[in-house]
Amino acid sequence: LGQTNSSRYGGETQLAAATTPEPEYEAIPMPARTSVVANSGDSISSIVGSSDPVAVEAFMRANGLTDSKIYAGERYVMPSSADYAASTGDMGQAALNRDNARTADNRIDQNQSLLPDTGTGLEVDVNLAYLHPDIPDSRAESMRMMDHGLMDAQRQEQLKNAAPIMGPINEWWEGVKGRVILSITDPQEFVDQALSKSFPLYEGMGRVTEEEFLQAVNQASAEDGKLDLDPQAFDAVVGSFLPGSGIAGTTKRVLGKAAKGAPSTQLTKQEAVEQLRDSLRFRMLGLDKKGFDAAEAIGGVRLEQYLGRRIERSVDPAVDFIDKKLGRIDLKGPLADPKTGVLVPQDKMDVTGLARSVVKEHNFSSASQTIVVDTLGMSKQQIDMLKQAVQGGIKEQTKKIIYVE
């Protein structure tokens, strides 16, 4: 032994018997066994150069590993054909799952310190256990979505798809300027009409960026700094994107002046654009391909306020939102009417049911990485009860749980 070659992993590959001294007895020829020194960031699959579970398992067998962990600086033997022959792939698959979970975990942990200290949520360590064998298709789905590179790809796709919908946005804006809504006196009817108008724009609203939206608004508005739009009509439009009283106490930032219900207010273009943008943002967070859920929109907006940054509406129906730091978010609550956003009366809130839902999501689901529990409208006592029930139902916390209070 002794001749070494640098491997592509930065370690050394040893070629057996290359410079072996003359034997004093007849040697039995042995197949060459190579070895590598693991570098920081290596995993078994990166060393064997394959994600094939059999190859991973063969490596584990060759090195007597029972766990997928390998250590930088340690030397590992590459598997022989006998190791491959003895491998079924089961142990390798389990190791791959753990590797992927660990990688995702590290990615999120690296960002933990960047989270704003808002002081209102309970944040705990993340140990992703998203590969749950009992949930069909969850593994492939999670593997796909956990790749944050794919989230970038998703974003690219959104940008690509944004271009064709600028026409519909402008068209819709022209419709608003037409003031047809002024003739509507029944609020519910108006909400329905507004919803039906905006639904065809789902693809646009769901994918367009804020910059693109503002650009469209600016193009469609008057040049004198004021929108060519009756303020009352504008308030009606903005109001139509809000679920009435349910949101009123929810978020002052989102509602702005529109929440105060001042139809005679003369808005500057900037104010109008901001209000409309926020309203549409609210709509975007509650819209998906199956429809609009006002309660989800409230939860989404409140989470954005809590985090102090924008989140993405997930295009994957398995989860609600995507956040670059929290990953795949599953929303629980608020306990509000999904159609109108009106909160369930406090004394009728099913806190136990909400707690059960959180526990089930934590214990059974592999789809989400973070659970956000919106406690809007609950008393302090109810929130304490909720947290206690959740902690009582979770044996070992493996997901981040955030309470937005």
Added chain:
Amino acid sequence: MANSILCFKNRHVRLPDKDIAIVFEFLLLSVKKLDDEGLLGLKDFKSIAKSWLQSINNSGPGTIDIDFDGYVCSPEVEKQMILIFDEVKSEIGSYGESIPATLLNNIGPGRMNILESDTRSILVAVDKIVSMFK
């Protein structure tokens, strides 16, 4: 979209809230059409189905929590549930490829503003629910 996990005994399925809502809207629609014979002797099933739907409509995102265990408490009832959900599948399947939004938003109190729904995804949701009773 919000998803909820439905449990029965030690089994569970995770489904989008909207799909659950649609399935149970159709469950109520189906049981209303069935007479006692059609309901296979399931006592109070109409009111139970109604209470399940009410519970769905009063839930927040991701918090639908139906107490199947409290009602489906014998192998016989489990079998009957499967048969009733077969009726639900027939009812849903009768709409062809998609269920119109106007129908979905009008067949019950409704928990949301729903767009036209792909029939296949709803049938998959029914199958997943039924799989808990098998």
